[in-house]
Amino acid sequence: MQQIINFIVKNKNGFTFLLLFGLSIFLIINTHTYQKSKFLNFANQINGSFYSLKSSVNDYFQLKKENEILWDENQRIRNEIMNLKTYDSLNEDAQFISQSDTLFHFYKSKIISNNYRKNFNFLLLNKGTNDSIKVDMCVISPNGVVGIVEGVSQNYARVISLLNKNLSINAEIKKTNHFGSLRWEGNSPYYSTLLDIPRSAKPKEGDTIVTGGNSLIFPKGIKIGYIENYQLNQNTGYYNIKVKLSNDFTSLSKVYVLDNDHLKEASKLLNQQEYDQ
Amino acid sequence: MISSRIHITRVVFWILLQIIILNNIFLFEAATPYLYILPIILLPLTINRQLFLFIGFFIGLIIDFFEGTGGVFAASTLFIAFLRPLYLRISFGLAYEQMTIKFHQESFLQKLAYASLMVLTHHIFLYTLEAFSLNNIIIILEKTIYSAILNVILIMLIFSFLAKNKKSV
Numbered sequence: 001m002q003q004i005i006n007f008i009v010k011n012k013n014g015f016t017f018l019l020l021f022g023l024s025i026f027l028i029i030n031t032h033t034y035q036k037s038k039f040l041n042f043a044n045q046i047n048g049s050f051y052s053l054k055s056s057v058n059d060y061f062q063l064k065k066e067n068e069i070l071w072d073e074n075q076r077i078r079n080e081i082m083n084l085k086t087y088d089s090l091n092e093d094a095q096f097i098s099q100s101d102t103l104f105h106f107y108k109s110k111i112i113s114n115n116y117r118k119n120f121n122f123l124l125l126n127k128g129t130n131d132s133i134k135v136d137m138c139v140i141s142p143n144g145v146v147g148i149v150e151g152v153s154q155n156y157a158r159v160i161s162l163l164n165k166n167l168s169i170n171a172e173i174k175k176t177n178h179f180g181s182l183r184w185e186g187n188s189p190y191y192s193t194l195l196d197i198p199r200s201a202k203p204k205e206g207d208t209i210v211t212g213g214n215s216l217i218f219p220k221g222i223k224i225g226y227i228e229n230y231q232l233n234q235n236t237g238y239y240n241i242k243v244k245l246s247n248d249f250t251s252l253s254k255v256y257v258l259d260n261d262h263l264k265e266a267s268k269l270l271n272q273q274e275y276d277q
Numbered sequence: 278m279i280s281s282r283i284h285i286t287r288v289v290f291w292i293l294l295q296i297i298i299l300n301n302i303f304l305f306e307a308a309t310p311y312l313y314i315l316p317i318i319l320l321p322l323t324i325n326r327q328l329f330l331f332i333g334f335f336i337g338l339i340i341d342f343f344e345g346t347g348g349v350f351a352a353s354t355l356f357i358a359f360l361r362p363l364y365l366r367i368s369f370g371l372a373y374e375q376m377t378i379k380f381h382q383e384s385f386l387q388k389l390a391y392a393s394l395m396v397l398t399h400h401i402f403l404y405t406l407e408a409f410s411l412n413n414i415i416i417i418l419e420k421t422i423y424s425a426i427l428n429v430i431l432i433m434l435i436f437s438f439l440a441k442n443k444k445s446v
Contacts, residue, residue, distance in 0.1 A: 013326050017359045020334045024355060027341070027348030032409055047343050054297060115344070117303050119408045122345055158345075186408070187416050188306050250303065 333358025
């Protein structure tokens, strides 16, 4: 016994090191498992208030750019409204369109902490359960898809960004409707990769990539980016497409959180089906 | 007592600078300055080793807390805190054995060796643990090397400013 104690006292630096190193490895593994929201939500409560202070200062430096983006969006939305109105007057079934539109609710929100340098990037929003934000809502900006809400606390929400190697979303080529899955490879914050597009798709450079309809979280047809270049994998017969993201993730600030009213119902049905099988 | 207060202010200053400004910098889509390790590099040699390990660990943990990375920074700062005596011995040799290092008087090459060893170790650990897999080892290495070069340059610049200050006083 004496010898063991002597040994520990003699190598106390090494033991302290091992202990602390073990602790940090434990923390790392903890953040990489899915059921982790407890510690992170606690952390978000605290550093959220710090980041909102910081972003209130930062906002002033981006006013001009923000204005431009909002201006563009206004123009696009005005166009769409005009088109819908003319459609309305021409078509008797227009009632149907306006009804199906209420499926989604928009909540405006601001990004207070943005990450794009790491392999597993997350964003922090300044809205939480108090503003009826829930897990699994989708987050979009005027320019396209941003990510999915992954954890919420009272006043803040954690969003898993498109620039996260764990996230893979259903996406399709707008022209041909061939769908595949969009994954980020972890190098540049401006590009992502679209995998599993079949040989028959014949993609072209500059084609628009939008979200596909095979997801409960994202509505169909939200812009993701444009085809930068593509490569046919001869072994599998699928295209690997490099996508230039339409969002500049390095300077995101204002976003919308989208709530799908039927998400719960649909996912319940889907789970039931799996259960039956 | 006074000197310990100076060191605490220094640590707080570099951590705040890292969180508020440096974490947002991303040069050439590859390099980020991680200057919060400066206090770990420059803390006095006579400091209790166990205390030093804890200081290193907690400096990293604070950065982790704000970056949401679990324990990635904590592990890498802890590692360089653990290896610092070895690196000091390698780069300064006899002067370290006799505890007579006057940092601003040592030669440029010795300081460069010390800074690069610390920065490289820190970065290799940081980026590998952050990636959490060895699948994209080329990207990891690329980021490590670019970031390390940027950091060594910045740290050497800061060293030379410190040396100037010491001379004028």
